[in-house]
Amino acid sequence: MVRQHEYDQHFLRSPRLVAELIGHSNIRKNDLVYDLGAGSGVITAVLAKRVKHVVAIENEPKVIDKLRHNMQMFDNITIINDDIENVVMSKDAYKIFANPPFSLSSKIIEKFVFTNNSPKSIYLIVQKQFALKIVPSDTRFTSRLGVLIYPWYSTRIRKPLKRSDFTPPPNVDTVLLEIRKRDTPQIDSNREQAYIDFVKTMFQDNEAFRKVAGKFLENRPSVKPSELPIETWLKIFRD
Known part of the structure; x- marks a missing residue:
């Protein structure tokens, strides 16, 4: 650094x-x-x-x-x-x-x-x-x-x-x-690395993002990862 x-x-x-x-x-x-x-x-x-x-x-x-x-x-x-x-x-x-x-x-x-x-x-x-x-x-x-x-x-x-x-x-x-x-994390600490890997993959791989997030995109196929509401990210990860 x-x-x-x-x-x-x-x-x-x-x-x-x-x-x-x-x-x-x-x-x-x-x-x-x-x-x-x-x-x-x-x-x-x-x-x-x-x-x-x-x-x-x-x-x-x-x-x-x-x-x-x-x-x-x-x-x-x-x-x-x-x-x-x-x-x-x-x-x-x-x-x-x-x-x-x-x-x-x-x-x-x-x-x-x-x-x-x-x-x-x-x-x-x-x-x-x-x-x-x-x-x-x-x-x-x-x-x-x-x-x-x-x-x-x-x-x-x-x-x-x-x-x-x-x-x-x-x-x-x-x-x-x-x-x-946060006093209460939104995701358990034992799933921290899984969430990190998930988010990084979704931002790097557009095909993987479409496949995993498809049902959450509400007929908006052009939506980018950065445009998803944060709560939707949590729903996708927990799904």
């Missing part, structure tokens, strides 16, 4: 804005929180004032020394100089609040949702169009990733951001996306 810092990471300018965004989350004072792609620590520092412990992960050589310098006043921050892909997460309950490079959004979500000890919640700043495809809707397409995580996590957009909130300003609209673990 190689960083593309110079291309698509846009850092938040204001600690005050970070505090406001955290206020839109379910992060609380006794939480362990991971900041992925921490940069110089704007998010890390605000988290450290609000939670029990923060793990800041940063792999950019030009930034890691600045992060260490900026965070030296805190005693509840662990800094890890490594790629996000290599980090072994805590066995304790944890949450994620981060502003990673946009190009890593999908990989981060899929990696952490389906890890052995998945987070209680994930808050990521992402491109608005990416978020809209993750959050299920009867009026929009749902991406493969949105279908994959739905049985175990609810998703919603918590707050839109302005382009001027970042440095450098992105060329796209952005939002704070919430991905929150």
Whole structure:
């Protein structure tokens, strides 16, 4: 999961804005929180004032020394100089609040949702169009990733951001996306891998999709996997 810092990471300018965004989350004072792609620590520092412990992960050589310098006043921050892909997460309950490079959004979500000890919640700043495809809707397409995580996590957009909130300003609209673990999963955990394989196959193989989903398509033979309502996906899998 190689960083593309110079291309698509846009850092938040204001600690005050970070505090406001955290206020839109379910992060609380006794939480362990991971900041992925921490940069110089704007998010890390605000988290450290609000939670029990923060793990800041940063792999950019030009930034890691600045992060260490900026965070030296805190005693509840662990800094890890490594790629996000290599980090072994805590066995304790944890949450994620981060502003990673946009190009890593999908990989981060899929990696952490389906890890052995998945987070209680994930808050990521992402491109608005990416978020809209993750959050299920009867009026929009749902991406493969949105279908994959739905049985175990609810998703919603918590707050839109302005382009001027970042440095450098992105060329796209952005939002704070919430991905929150369900109290009651829609599918039993022992069928997790079967569901993952099923969804991936349906999105990759149009013939298989038509064969399996045919009776649910309501005489709409041109329907694509991304156009199916999320509840229909669950019905097809359980059928």
